[in-house]
Structure formats: C-alpha cells, structure tokens
Amino acid sequence: MALDTLLSRKAGVLAVIAAAGLTLTSIPSAARAEGVAQGRRAEAVRGTxxxxxxxxxxxxxxxxxxxxxxxxxxxxxxxxxxxxxxxxxxxxxxxxxxxxxxxxxxxxxxxxxxxxxxxxxxxxxxxxxxxxxxxxxxxxxxxxxxxxxxxxxxxxxxxxxxxxxxxxxxxxxxxxxxxxxxxxxxxxxxxxxxxxxxxxxxxxxxxxxxxxxxxxxxxxxxxxxxxxxxxxxxxxxxxxxxxxxxxxxxxxxxxxxxxxxxxxxxxxxxxxxxxxxxxxxxxxxxxxxxxxxxxxxxxxxxxxxxxxxxxxxxxxxxxxxxxxxxxxxxxxVAGAAAPGGRAAGPTADGAGGGDGGRTAGARPVAAQVSRQPGRWSETTLWAVAGGFAVALAAGAVFGWRMYVRGRQTPGDGR
Structure with missing residues (x-):
C-alpha cells in the first residue's frame, strides 16, 4: 500500500508538471503563429x-x-x-x-x-x-x-x-x-x-x-x-x-x-x-x-x-x-477614403483598393497591424496567460485528488 500511495502522489505531481509543460509548449507555437500572421499583415500594408x-x-x-x-x-x-x-x-x-x-x-x-x-x-x-x-x-x-x-x-x-x-x-x-x-x-x-x-x-x-x-x-x-x-x-x-x-x-x-x-x-x-x-x-x-x-x-x-x-x-x-x-x-490601403466619402475596399492580398462601394465600413488594414510586427499582441498574451492558468488549475485539482486518494488507502489507517 505504501507503494500505491507513493505512486499516487507521484502521479499527482506529474499531472501538474505535464499540464504546465503542455501549456508552456504551446506558447512558442502561438507566438510564432501570431508573429507570422502579423508579419504578413504588416507586409500587406508596407508592400502594397x-x-x-x-x-x-x-x-x-x-x-x-x-x-x-x-x-x-x-x-x-x-x-x-x-x-x-x-x-x-x-x-x-x-x-x-x-x-x-x-x-x-x-x-x-x-x-x-x-x-x-x-x-x-x-x-x-x-x-x-x-x-x-x-x-x-x-x-x-x-x-x-x-x-x-x-x-x-x-x-x-x-x-x-x-x-x-x-x-x-x-x-x-x-x-x-x-x-x-x-x-x-x-x-x-x-x-x-x-x-x-x-x-x-x-x-x-x-x-x-x-x-x-x-x-x-x-x-x-x-x-x-x-x-x-x-x-x-x-x-x-x-x-x-x-x-x-x-x-x-x-x-x-x-x-x-x-x-x-x-x-x-x-x-x-x-x-x-x-x-x-x-x-x-x-x-x-x-x-x-x-x-x-x-x-x-x-x-x-x-x-x-x-x-x-x-x-x-x-x-x-x-x-x-x-x-x-x-x-x-x-x-x-483601406483606411484612405475615396472621393465621395467611401472607404476603399481590400484587395486580395489584404491591402486596400477597389471600388469603395464594395466594402462599406471595412476596417482599415492598418488597424489590424501591430506597431511591432512579429511581437505578441496584447490579446495573444492574455489568451496564452489565461490558457496557462486554466491548465495549471486543472492539473493541480487532478493532482490533489490523486494525492488524497493515496492518503485514504487502508494502509494509512483511515
């Protein structure tokens, strides 16, 4: 029974570590994906x-x-x-x-x-x-x-x-x-x-x-x-x-x-x-x-x-x-109004242009681009931090339950 208890406790610790590791592993991927996406959007604006x-x-x-x-x-x-x-x-x-x-x-x-x-x-x-x-x-x-x-x-x-x-x-x-x-x-x-x-x-x-x-x-x-x-x-x-x-x-x-x-x-x-x-x-x-x-x-x-x-x-x-x-x-780019007060619509590459009547109210391309392309946006950081907190909490709960189960085995006299 002592062995079971030890294994249960180890399982709980490992669950916490695994949850944290899984979340941390996803951070570079999210950062890379966001960086690539922002870089492409920046290029659409700068290279139109x-x-x-x-x-x-x-x-x-x-x-x-x-x-x-x-x-x-x-x-x-x-x-x-x-x-x-x-x-x-x-x-x-x-x-x-x-x-x-x-x-x-x-x-x-x-x-x-x-x-x-x-x-x-x-x-x-x-x-x-x-x-x-x-x-x-x-x-x-x-x-x-x-x-x-x-x-x-x-x-x-x-x-x-x-x-x-x-x-x-x-x-x-x-x-x-x-x-x-x-x-x-x-x-x-x-x-x-x-x-x-x-x-x-x-x-x-x-x-x-x-x-x-x-x-x-x-x-x-x-x-x-x-x-x-x-x-x-x-x-x-x-x-x-x-x-x-x-x-x-x-x-x-x-x-x-x-x-x-x-x-x-x-x-x-x-x-x-x-x-x-x-x-x-x-x-x-x-x-x-x-x-x-x-x-x-x-x-x-x-x-x-x-x-x-x-x-x-x-x-x-x-x-x-x-x-x-x-x-x-x-x-x-889309932010520049056409004569008559219409906004220029986006082109296929994400830059502005085209008949202003096609995309009335379109959001300017520049508004979607970080000031520092390739860096994490504020939204991304909050999303990653939130995901990490949720995963960590879930791992902690699971680990605690495994720990308690280990202490409640008959060999512990409870």
Whole structure:
C-alpha cells in the first residue's frame, strides 16, 4: 500500500508538471503563429505598391496596348493613382521616406479641417504667430485681427502660409498636440512612412513622408468637399487691417498656369511644396474622360525649370492613356477614403483598393497591424496567460485528488 500511495502522489505531481509543460509548449507555437500572421499583415500594408523603374514600358506593366511610361521623369519618387478605385497604376520608390515640404499640409488639412466651421471667426493672438521658421511662406496674417476660418484655410492652400497653419494649429490645441494628432491620423489611414515633426511641412530633423503616403492624404482630402474646394481655388481675396482685402494666388502652377506653365486641362488642384531639404514636391489631381487620377512627385533631379510640374503633367497624361489598359502595381490601403466619402475596399492580398462601394465600413488594414510586427499582441498574451492558468488549475485539482486518494488507502489507517 505504501507503494500505491507513493505512486499516487507521484502521479499527482506529474499531472501538474505535464499540464504546465503542455501549456508552456504551446506558447512558442502561438507566438510564432501570431508573429507570422502579423508579419504578413504588416507586409500587406508596407508592400502594397511595387516599385517600378522609370524606364520600364507600359507594356511591361500591363501587357499589350498600354502606353510607355514617359521619358525623362527624374523625380526620386512618384506614384500615379486612380482616385476612384485607389489602384496605383505605376510607381517608383513609392515607400521611400523623403522630406515632404508643404505637401504635408494635406495631412494637416485632413486632420484639422473638419473641426471648425468655415464661417467661424477667430481673433489672432500674438503668441499664435510665434515660432514660424525663417524663410517660411506667409499669407500675411496680422496680430489682434479677426479672420474667418475659411480665410485661414485659403491662406494654407493658396499661399501655403505657415502663419495660417500656426493659427489653425493653435485653435486645435497647439503645435505639439496637432503634430501628435496628425501622426495618429496618418497611422489610422495606413500611412506608415510618415513622421510628423512640424505640421506646416517646414524642414525638421526626422520629418519624412513618401509618395505613397502623400497619395493617401491627397485622396482622403479630396473626399472632403471643403478640402476639394480650397485646393482647386486659383485665386481669392484675403482680408487686411486698415485697407481693402488683397489678392492672393495659388502657388500650384498646374492650377494657375503661371511662371511659364500652362494650366493643366481638368486640374482638380491639391498641393505643392518646396524646401531646401525636400526640393520641389507636388500632389496633383485631374479629371479627363470620366476618369480621375492623382500623381505625387517628389524631388525631381533634372534641375530643369518647372520640373516638378512638367513631370507631374507627363505622368497624368500617361495615366489617362493607361487607365483601363494596365494592371495596377498596387493600391492604397483601406483606411484612405475615396472621393465621395467611401472607404476603399481590400484587395486580395489584404491591402486596400477597389471600388469603395464594395466594402462599406471595412476596417482599415492598418488597424489590424501591430506597431511591432512579429511581437505578441496584447490579446495573444492574455489568451496564452489565461490558457496557462486554466491548465495549471486543472492539473493541480487532478493532482490533489490523486494525492488524497493515496492518503485514504487502508494502509494509512483511515
């Protein structure tokens, strides 16, 4: 009987050890499975656009009948996107992280514009104009003067006024808070190449975006009627204290036809920029033949006058000739809204794109991806910990019962 008792006690201990071992053995498998799944989801977001070398022909991208990509596009990165579907028709270095200059104001507008009524009036305090970087473009906002919100936004879109951005950011809770909110909005939209340091796009250490992300911001912005109106405005009157309002003109030369450029036929506007670090940058949209396209062009290297505008125009021309005749090289993620307020639907590889009407209310792909792909998610850790606790408890109960049975044998005198 002593032997039976000993065996029963050993069986109980072994049951506890076995339960714990079984649970612990499952942890690496769960971690590996979660890591692989998150890695694939991250790749779906980061790899939605395949880079295409500039000298590849449309035929190589699409098959017979597609036009050749334009020669002489010297930009470090660019994309051509179908606005309706979110399909990227062609791209070069789409995810290369570069300084965005004032094209980052598209994200600023996407983040802040919906918060304030256009006819609301705000009086500018002197502190709201503090900190504007040297050499910044300005619309001419004056201290202690009241402006309508619509005037401030015209200052942002037409004159790329960093003073207007400062005032609107102050209304939004401050410069730093606005930068954080823009960063969060970018992630919500699936734009993972962007780091916001200065909401106006002014050169700041570590501030970057990409042709892909800026395309997401431009497309999302155009889904907002006010954004679309402001970015398409070629000229306006801006209020001034003690004198009549003065005229301001949009700095986007594809929209105005200024400085040796022709107004691009069907132009819908959006936003241009320049800093010494970023070079010339441009997000431009146009409509032709029932199709709407958006191009993003970053930092042309040719040194030619108006290079960013001419290269954007040539890519728009190519896109209008290629739409319907070329297979997309990728798509914008599901978080980016299509014009009209619809969300872009997911593609077969889990990235966004397609007709926005197909998957109304679809959850953005980016929302499903851990910030650190391959690491356990919070949900996974709780699930593993819960499973371990249950298995351990069950093993302990079983082991205790075996132990008690061993002590209650006749040889124990009970």
């Amino acid at each position: 656009v395949a880079d295409r070398l500039q000298d590849r022909t449309g035929a190589e991208l699409a098959g017979a009948g597609a036009p050749a990509l334009p020669a002489g596009v010297s930009a470090r990165a660019w994309t051509v996107t179908d606005l309706r579907t979110g399909d990227v028709l062609a791209a070069k270095n789409a995810h290369q992280r570069l300084a965005p200059a004032s094209t980052l104001k598209t994200l600023f507008a996407v983040t802040v514009l919906p918060k304030f009524r256009a006819q609301a009036v705000h009086k500018v305090a002197p502190k709201e104009l503090a900190g504007i970087g040297p050499g910044s473009s300005l619309v001419g906002i004056q201290e202690n003067r009241s402006y309508r919100v619509a005037d401030l936004w015209r200052g942002v879109f037409l004159r790329s006024g960093n003073d207007a951005v400062r005032v609107l950011a102050s209304m939004n809770g401050g410069w730093t808070a606005t930068a954080r909110e823009m960063q969060a909005r970018a992630r919500q939209l699936g734009a993972r190449d962007t780091t916001v340091k200065s909401p106006d796009g002014y050169d700041s250490p570590g501030q970057v975006s990409s042709a892909y992300d800026l395309s997401v911001f431009g497309r999302t912005g155009l889904a907002n009627a006010d954004f679309a109106k402001y970015c398409a405005t070629a000229s306006a009157r801006f209020p001034s204290s003690g004198s009549p309002a003065f005229g301001i003109r949009n700095t986007n030369r594809l929209l105005t036809g200024a400085n040796g450029m022709r107004r691009y036929s069907g132009i819908l506007g959006v936003k241009n920029g320049y800093t010494s670090n970023a070079g010339n940058t441009l997000v431009a949209a146009a409509e032709r033949g029932g199709h709407r396209l958006l191009v993003t062009v970053l930092n042309p290297q040719s040194g030619a006058s108006n290079a960013v505008y001419n290269e954007a125009a040539s890519l728009l021309d190519w896109g209008f000739g290629a739409v319907g005749r070329t297979r997309p090289v990728g798509s914008l």
